[in-house]
Amino acid sequence: MADSADRSRAVLFDMDGVIVDSERYWRTEQPDHIFPATLAGEHPDLDETTGMNYREIYDHLDAHYETKISKAEYIEIFDETAREIYSERVGLLDGFHDLVEDLRAAGVPVAIVTSAPPSWHKIVTERFDVDVDETISAEDIDGDGKPAPDIYEYAAGVVDREPGDCLVIEDSKNGIEAGKNAEMAVIAYRSGPNDDTDLSAADAIVESAAELREAIRSRAGR
Structure with missing residues (x-):
């Protein structure tokens, strides 16, 4: 680990809902398409699963709801939807390139610390020419996904x-809990799709890209 005298924090960005505005699309695709194709009865509230790895979402649905398709079928539907969202619909966080350049x-x-598999985050990083030091997926680790702390640890x-020298940027309840469970500082980004999400466990809540950039700059180089 770095010498404790080095007080600059690492900044760990969630991808969905932070770097790209994908949650606005997931919040329609899941209740309108994926959940009806997967479940025979009741559907979960979106905050229950947002931030989780999609494979673990199926396990959660299978344990708590009535699934009507196999995990393999669910993964195929989810993967096809994801590739279309990341390739054609999402936009990049305003000012992200300049922010990363200043931090580095x-x-x-x-x-980037994401529940998304490498095939999805590769679409985003290549499409928007995102250049960060590391990109870490939940599928890279032998551990539990968010809200468990494993991926952030x-x-x-x-x-x-x-x-304690890591600053997490998250937009979901599960992601915030993962960062706090890892004993990291967390900034929550409220961007519209998560207006009704309980983000109170975060150390700070911001509500615009400009406010987020300012908060990161002020807290990272302490």
Whole structure:
């Protein structure tokens, strides 16, 4: 781990709903398409599963609801939907490139820490020419997905920082809990689709891209 005298925090960005505005599409595709194709009866509230790895979402649905298709069939539907969303619909967080450039120039490690599999985050990073130090997927680790702390604990080791020297940027209840369970500082980004989500466990809540950039700059180089 880095010497404790190095006080710059690593910044760990969630992808969905933070770097790209995909949650606005997931919040229609899941209740309108994926859940009806997967479940025979009651559907979950979206905050129950948002932020989880999609394979773990099926396991959660299978354990708590009445599934009517196999996990393999569910994965095929979810993957096809994801590829279309990331390839054709999402937009990049305003000012993201300049923010990353400023952080890296200041010696602040920058990573994407996402529940999305590599095939999805590769679409985003290639489409928008995103260049960060590390991109870490829940599928890279032998552990539980968000809200468990495993992925953020793993990320701290990858970027060579103690958990207390990591700043997590999240938009979901599960993601915020994962960051806090890993004993990291968390900024919650409220961007519209998550207006009704309980983000109160975060250390700070921001409501615009400009406010988010300012909060990150002020907290990362402490």
